[in-house]
Structures are given as C-alpha cells and as structure tokens.
Amino acid sequence: MIKQVALEPIYLSRLQHYLYCSRQFALIELENIWIENQFTAEGQVLHQRVNQADQQKRGAVRTARALRLANAELRIEGVADVVEYHQQADGTEIPFPIEYKRGKPKAHRADEVQLCAQALCLEEMHGVAIPEGALFYGEVRRRHPVIFDAELRNLTLQTIIACRDIVQTNITPHAIYQARKCNGCSLIDQCHPKDFGKSASAWLAAQLKKD
C-alpha cells in the first residue's frame, strides 16, 4: 500500500468519470490510461475558449475564468471553467459556478455532480452557501440551471468517498460490459470489457487440450 496516495486530492473532473463507470475512473486515475476520441477531442476544443485564466466585471457580475478550486477537508481540487460572482443587495457576492460541456443535458447526473463539487470548493473557500450554478451545453448553446439540493450534495459526497476508496485500495474494478456505455467510451480498447470475464488459465488449458 502506498500511503501518500490517500493524501492526494481527487480531481473534480474525475468525479464524472467515476459516475460514468468506476472502472473508467480507475483506468484513468490508477493506470494512467487516457485515449482521445472524437467526443473528448470536441470537449477539448470547447474548453480552449474558457481555459484562459482571466476575470472581468460587467455591472453587478464579476466573472472569473479557469479558476482554481479546492476543498481541503474533502480533499478535492480542480479548475472551474467559469465562476460568476453575483452581487447581492447587501454588497456581498455569491459565487455561481458554470461548467462547459459538449453535447446536451444527459440522463445521468455526472455533470451535475462535478458542478456541485465545484460549489463545495467555493463554499469552503468563500465561507458562503451556494444555492445554484449552471451547466452550459455546447450543442444546445444554453445554460441549464442546477440546484445544489441535499440529494445532489449527498450524491456528490458519496462519489468523492467512492473515488477515494479506489485510489486507496489501488484496485481497478472489473469490467461490466454495457453496450451503450462501453461503445461510447474512448478507453474500450484498453479496457476490453468483454474479454476478461473468462478464466484465462482454464481457457489456455482447454486450447491446449483441443489439439
């Protein structure tokens, strides 16, 4: 067991990998496997625009791009695409995180969890409660509001804990083939979700017996 691993923060962007597939998370996090495909490349292009760190103020809204975030207690860190600071009547500001995604709103909650984790960082950094943020989807070019309610916060915390478990135990979960997910995954050729279900030693023995 490598003890230092436990102290390393989990990257915010990895949470959605875990929610998509725990094995995908482990392949990226533990095994350093990353393959670009069309979808990931499109995501990169979309992010090039927001990856430039800067800030500006327009009216009551101050906007920061590529803002570095961390939550020391949860040991998560990452970069927010955009955080708007909305000025309140009393002069205080409430951060409003916005994450850019390719495609359109999805059935699963991976994108929302990533955004919520950003909010958890911002809450710790600023000492304020953050009620909501937004996901900006490249395909529909529209903001999709996300409320950080108890359920989403709980799911986010559970995800962080599950990710940490994988990193600490250093075990890559076994593959479970699901056509819809696996065929869209850029790691399918590294993962081989269909092939490692069978016993290799039994297979080899049977092959040798055959002839």
Added chain:
Amino acid sequence: MRPLRNVIYVQTQNAWLHKDNENLVLKVDKETKARVPIHKLQGLVCFGQVTISPYLMAHCAENGITITFLNMFGKYLARVEGPASGNVLLRRTQHITGHNVEKSVAIAQTMLTGKLYNQRYVIRRYLRDHSEKINDEKILIDLQVAEKRLTRCLTQLTDCKTIDTLMGREGEAAQVYFGVFNHLIRQADFEFDSRRRRPPTDPVNALLSFFYTLLTHDCRSALETTGLDPASGFLHQLRSGRPSLALDMAEEFRPMVDRFVLSLINKRQVVSKDFETWPNGSMTLKDEPRKTLLAAWQDRKQDNLFHPWFEETVPIGLLPWLQAQILARFLRGDCDSYVPFLWK
C-alpha cells in the same frame, strides 16, 4: 478492436515535421508536402535526416504516439518518450511479481507455451500445405516426428517449477524445431544447419537475426505504450540495458518471424547475392535488399490473423500491443493468468 492506426514512415531527407493545430505537417524547403490529422496516428518512424519540432514531439508523447528515429538503413537511433508515459502502479506490481519465483515461472511458462505452440504450427502448416509434394520419405517422417516431440515438450512445460527447467525444455524444443528447419526451405542456394547468432554466418541465420531484432523492437514499443517496464522480464534474466521483458514477449512471436523468413526465401523475395560476407565470416544483408525486405515486413504487419483470446481478427502489427495489454491486465488482477497468442 482498435484498428492498427497509421504508422508514418518519413524517408524524405531534410524533411521538417511540425504541429499545426491538430495536424502534422511535413515540409521540405519550407514547402508543405503533407498534412495529416494527428489523432489518426499511432507511430512516427523517421529515417535519416528528419527533424521534428519539440511541440509535435510533446503532443505525440502525450497521445501515445511513438516517435522512433532510425538511420537511413533502419538502424535504431533514438526514441521520444513524454512525461505521461508509464504507470507507476503497474510497473511496481510488475517488479514485485518479478521477485516472486512462482508467479514469474507461471508467466514465463505461458509465454513459452505460446512459443512452442506456434513453432509446432509452423511445422503443421508445412505438413498440411506441402505433404503431397514431399518426395523424400525421410523428410516427411522427420517433420512428423518433430511435430510429435514438440507436442510432448509443450505438455512437459506445465510441470516446470523453475526458470532453469523451463529454459531446458525450451532448449529441447528449439533443437527439435531447428533440427528440421532446413526441411522447410525449398531453395537450393539457402541452407540451414543450426541456429547461429553473434554473428550469423549464413543467410538464413542473418535473416532470422535481423527480423528477430525488429520483432523485439516492436515488442518493446508495445510494452512501453502499455506502461510496462520493458527491461524487467520474467523469463530472461535482468541485465542492465537489456530489454528482458521485450525478449520474453518476443518468444511467442518468433515462429511467425521464422515463417515470414521462410516465405521470403521460398518465394525468392530474397536471393543469395543479397548478402555480403565480412572477413570474420559474419554475414549481413546488403543495403538495397534490406530496404526491400523492410517494406515486406511492414506489409506483413498489415495482414490479419485470428486472435483466439479476443475472438477477433486483428492485424499482425497489433499483436505485440494486444499481448502487452493482456500481460498488464493480468498483473493488475483482471484475470488469473497471462495467455499467449496461439497461432491457429
């Protein structure tokens, strides 16, 4: 299955390669000669005087595209490796496994199983294709006996408990196999007596050595790409500077090189005047035929074979890479054994 993406071989002298957005651009005298999307690449092999921008190198390194520099004659010069290469947990497991005799023997045993199985295939295939044409009764019997003895060696591998006994069995099989190798040559001006290396002193051995080197190089790249340490082997002893694991992995593919060499000879793609002899008796390929044979080797790698474990037809060039993945997945605990490539 991952397609065998393109390997670009740059043979244009004084070419300048750089990155333009997501494209690789080849220029000669500031004139653009080619433009290729980088994501379609698997490797970049540069022959001779070819220059690459550092940004293109970094991009390739990050995306698992191997850049290899060879001299004009295909001799290996250098390789570019980026910061993202390698997986420390996998390497650590590999090294720990290397300390465990039982596990090392198990891995080495499966690899040699692959080798012997594939050696037997070379003989079986010859018997199947040429039996009627073999006039000499003795040759036919020799080959049939060799086939049976290889089968026996194959089963005896399972009983080996040490690397030394495994090596002994492998040596026995090699004697049987190379003992009949000359029977598989159907050109009078080529004759094979026994396997001689360091240096090879006849054309057949020169060819075998030459292509074994290329094979080991491919295995090494495949292991590096997969994040394994090519120097830390299970069968071959560790020695500084030696790619022991690449040599281990090459074992199961050697018979495929053998058959490739046989076909070059038997189809007269190589002839005896393609070789030159040096004062110490060593023999090498002349420059021009070497280029032709390199091209033939690249073509061969595009041919498809059935991979029984993955139950898919894959290009030969992808095999070392797939085997490296099986090994990595085994070391990471995805399956209970390494499985070699079985040629069917």
